[in-house]
Amino acid sequence: MEDTSTEPEPEPRPDRVPDEPAGDGEGLRADASHGDTDAADDAGGDGDARETGAEGDDDLAALRQRVDEEYDFDDFGPSDMARMSAEEWDAAFDPESWITGRRLLDRAEAELKTRIARRDVFGVLERVREDGEERILVYSDEGYAIVSPSGEVSGQGTVLRDIEPIVALAAMEAYDVPEPPEDWSLPHPDTVPQGTGEFGNLMVQVIAAVQVLAGAALLVASFVMDLNTIVAPAIGIVFLIIGLLLFVMVANARLSDRFRSEEYRERLRALRQAKERPDFVPVEGGVINDEERDE
Template sequence: MSDASDDAVGERDPESGDADAAASADEEIEALRQEVEEKYDFENFGPQEMAEMSQEEWEAAFDPDTWITGEELLDRVEADLKNRVVTRDVFARIERFDDLIIAYSDSGYAAIYADGTVEGSGTVLRDVKPTVALCSMDSYDVPEMPEGEVLPQPQEVPESSDALGNTVLQVVAAAQLLAGVVLLGAWGLYLTNILSPPSGNSATLNLWLLFVAGVGFVLIGLFLFVMVANARLSDKFRAEEFRNRLRAVGLEDDERPEFLDELEGDLPDRIRAADEEMAAGSEDDESGRDPDDSPDSPAT
């Protein structure tokens, strides 16, 4: 009887041990998940926070069983990325194909596939990875898809983004300079006795104060004018640099950067195949159109 009970206990021990181990593992994961949620702000989750996370923290924070994939993931990623481009948080041109999104700049790219896989290089890849991770979570609210082009045409980039501020500074500088010239002019007239200086023991002191104040106003006015000129020159250089980056990603001639064609793997072939498919589809639409449907054709 004793041997039978021992055998029964021995048979139950492995199962109970596995259950205890699973429960202990779940408790550890839950504790780590709470620690990660306290440590990171997922509302402002970016590349820096993603780089700080360990593999264990990543697996605890994001449950693979609840990840969004497929076309829904691509829709969410496209909307989020385009909003980040509009707000100038990311510089990239976004193109959507059936089962692929490519985001590329003049020096890097990121390819996002329907299963959540991301490949690429450069700063674009660094910026895109957190977006894909967040969009794969159901709890993350994706902003609305922006309408139209998210990047401006090169000729649409203004020279200065703060024309009013520069104008105000110029007015203040002109007032300071004018006040300084008036004070120095008065000092010169008093010094040459064209105007009678004030009488009293403090006359010499007053004249020197007039001179110092005039020089001070002139220097302040010149300094403000130099600030305005430097700001305008910087804005001009930044605008031209931005135009060149827009041209490099094909916003002017609709051509992609050459390095995309030189990549290894199937990405260049997939992009070309998608372009050919889209071109063929547009040609079929044109050839299949009924001539009688033309707006110029007479009504029957």
């Protein structure tokens, strides 16, 4: 028999709204919280960077103050440059505030003329043009120095060591360059005195004479008065020895002064009588007059 029964159709189920995946919501919340953490970390990093920068500025200010107290930049010389460390140099001479170009050459030239007039620098100063660029040349019989508009100083000998700190000072905005005198060049050899410090030598001679007279008087008194003591003769001999040593010291100082003066005059004659620069000076450019300088 044919089965005509049919299975009942399933009742329609009510529509269900799909639930939001729990994982997605938690992921969004996690992402949000993670973003907040990153933002906090970024803010903290910026704060640390600001604190580090502030500490660096404070350290730099303290270093500059110490450098200003330790070094006398009005009388800055090669010895000061030699004992200055790299950190102190960077603190004292800020590269961003250095003067360069034509203005640096003008300031360095004025400072060098003043130093030459004061006999702090021994050399001939010339403003030359080399490879189409103005430069300052200072040379003597023992060395030379070339100053470029960028502030670079090259050369050799004592002239280079004397000029390097001078150019560094001229490149500082805070340094006031003095006005050089009209007659700033090296003196004529015949005008150099035979020696110096005659007043000091005279005073030492007076003291020596007093010592000798006192010693002689003690010795004579000890023999004339027939003193039965060795104290007076001993003191008299000590006074005589001191007086003689002082006289020898004065004589040696005078000879040294005369020798140095004669040596100085010979160097002046060699520079004045030379018709051209020394062979070790690698500059072939001619001297620039005031009218020929770049505007």
